[in-house]
Amino acid sequence: MPTDNIESLKSVLHKYPNFPVKGVLFEDFLPIFRDHKLFTTLINAFKSHLDEQYQDIKIDFIVGIESRGFLFAPSLALAMNIGFVPIRKGGRLPGECFSAVSNMEYGSNTFELQKDTIPPNSNVIIIDDILATGGTALAAYELLGKAQANVLEFDFVMELDFLKGRGKLGAPVFTLLKEQEHALNTK
Numbered sequence: 426m427p428t429d430n431i432e433s434l435k436s437v438l439h440k441y442p443n444f445p446v447k448g449v450l451f452e453d454f455l456p457i458f459r460d461h462k463l464f465t466t467l468i469n470a471f472k473s474h475l476d477e478q479y480q481d482i483k484i485d486f487i488v489g490i491e492s493r494g495f496l497f498a499p500s501l502a503l504a505m506n507i508g509f510v511p512i513r514k515g516g517r518l519p520g521e522c523f524s525a526v527s528n529m530e531y532g533s534n535t536f537e538l539q540k541d542t543i544p545p546n547s548n549v550i551i552i553d554d555i556l557a558t559g560g561t562a563l564a565a566y567e568l569l570g571k572a573q574a575n576v577l578e579f580d581f582v583m584e585l586d587f588l589k590g591r592g593k594l595g596a597p598v599f600t601l602l603k604e605q606e607h608a609l610n611t612k
Contacts, residue, residue: 430466430470431470431601431602433463433466434454434457434463434466434467434470434601434602435602437456437457437459437460437463438452438453438454438456438457438602439452439453439455439456440452440453441453452583454554454582454583454602455496458496458497464497464500467497467582467601468497468500468501468504469504470601471497471501471552471580471601472501472504472505474580474599474601475505475550475578475580476505478578478599479548479577482548482577483548484505484507484548484549484550484577485507485508485543485544485547485548485549486502486507486508486509486510486543486547486548486549486550486574487499487501487502487505487507487508487509487510487549487550487552488509488510488511488512488543488549488550488551488552488565488569489509489510489511489512489552489553490512490536490551490552490553490561490562490565491511491512491513491514491517491536492514493553493554493555494512494552494553494554495511496554497552497582498552501552510538510542510543510549512536512537512538512564512565512568513536513537514534514535514536514537515534515535515536515537516535516537517537518537518538518539519539520539520540521539521540521541522537522538522539522540523537523538523540523568523571523572524536524537524568525537525564525565525567525568525571526564527560527561527563527564528558528560533560534561534564536561536564536565536568537568538565538568538569538571538572540572542572543569543572543574545572545573545574546573546574546575547572547574547575548574548575548577549569549574549575549576549577550576550577550578550579550580551565551566551569551576551578551579551580551596552579552580552581553565553579553580553581554581554582554583555581555582555583555584555585556579556581556583556584556585556590556591556598556600557585557588557590558588558589558590558593559588559589559590559591559592559593559594560590560593562579562590562593562594563593563594563595566579566594566595566596576595576596577596577597578596578597578598578599579594579596579597579598579599580598580599580600580601581598581599581600581601582600582601582602583600583601583602584598584600584603
């Protein structure tokens, strides 16, 4: 992706010191969605990456993780002419579900995937907003393993490198916006 497109996406990020806890500089990517051109740039960036990376492999589904992964995963699935499957927090999906527990930097959550939504051996891409400790992404990976799907890759808008979540995941990781500031010097 051209550098000027990445820089245009980075330019609208809002920074919030000491959120959600003291000592963290939260970078909010939600302003990207207010501008249809920037939103299109975001979707096209992920699509271009996946088209290039998987020229000879058919991707069957984009899997979005609740909740901020839902902001762009369905749009990416539409752009790629493939299906979208949600992974939701526990108790929010009807019918029989697989479940997995996620341990995150601020607590834990249970996530679910409806059984029979993804045929065995389907090739999937997992999408979420930010890779932090890797707990939520790892829970999604476990759910897709229970569904016997092939996770080709994890895709994130941003990554908190210092939390080393990437090392916990069982598939390659692609992060669109790199070299972000993530921690405040609280001295």
